[in-house]
Amino acid sequence: MEKTQEIALTEMKKSVQKLGSSTEKFGDPTLMRFLIARSMDPDKAAKMFVQWHKWRASFVPNGFVLDAEVKDELDDRKIFLQGLSKDGYPVMVVKASKHFPSKDQLQFKKFVVHLLDKTIASSFRGKEIGNEKMIGILDLNQMSYKNIDARGLITGFQFLQSYYPERLAKCFILNMPWFFVSVWRMVSRFLDKATQEKVVIVTSEEETKNFIREIGEETLPEEYGGRAKLVPLQDVILAPVED
DSSP states (O other): OOHHHHHHHHHHHHHHHHTTOOOTTSOHHHHHHHHHHTTTOHHHHHHHHHHHHHHHHHHSTTSSOOGGGGHHHHHTOOEEEEEEOTTSOEEEEEEGGGOOOOSOHHHHHHHHHHHHHHHHHTTOBSBOOSOOOEEEEEEOTTOOGGGOOHHHHHHHHHHHHHHSTTOEEEEEEESOOGGGHHHHHHHHTTSOHHHHTTEEEOOSHHHHHHHHHHHOTTTSBGGGTSSBOOOBGGGOOOOOOOO
16 A cells, blocks of 8 residues: 555544544445545545445444345346456446336335445455445346436435445446437436546447456356346345455
């Protein structure tokens, strides 16, 4: 670790204490995510960390969201967890054609936490390091107007930005229909610059080749040019995590 990073971490820990919280249970890789997300500003990173810590304690008091709490969302079988990319990132696939705007926004938010937590945890090797990232694939193939959910998409990205800093390695958007272009333009306004730079709208043959290469054929489902079968999120059993 560079000297400047060590200094920033020390200052951040002091700032967190001043705000009445503690970093005691969290390793440096976790804290570094908050620093990177706030341009290495210790005070801003500390504020973000404390807000996240309070949110996590109130919204996910047990430390995780059970399948039973988000059964309606899981029943749509719209999220798939495919294993690791060539760079070791867990790959999550979202089938937009199987999604319908939720009538229960609280359950939907819990579902976002459930799928992000499970996706990230699927890359743990025995225990969490704290700097794990993930890749998202948003497949818009066969989606219709009834599947459009700008609010849900904004919620997902806002959760990533506020509560999962530096967890997103990349988000690939496939098969974007013409009627979704204006929706995406609106959603993009809620994305910070760093998040926008991680989104790749795959349209050209060259972009498709790069996409397949980056994910890896062993992990990528057959319909996208790989050799794997789609694995529904609820069918994935995670190995126990060490304390």
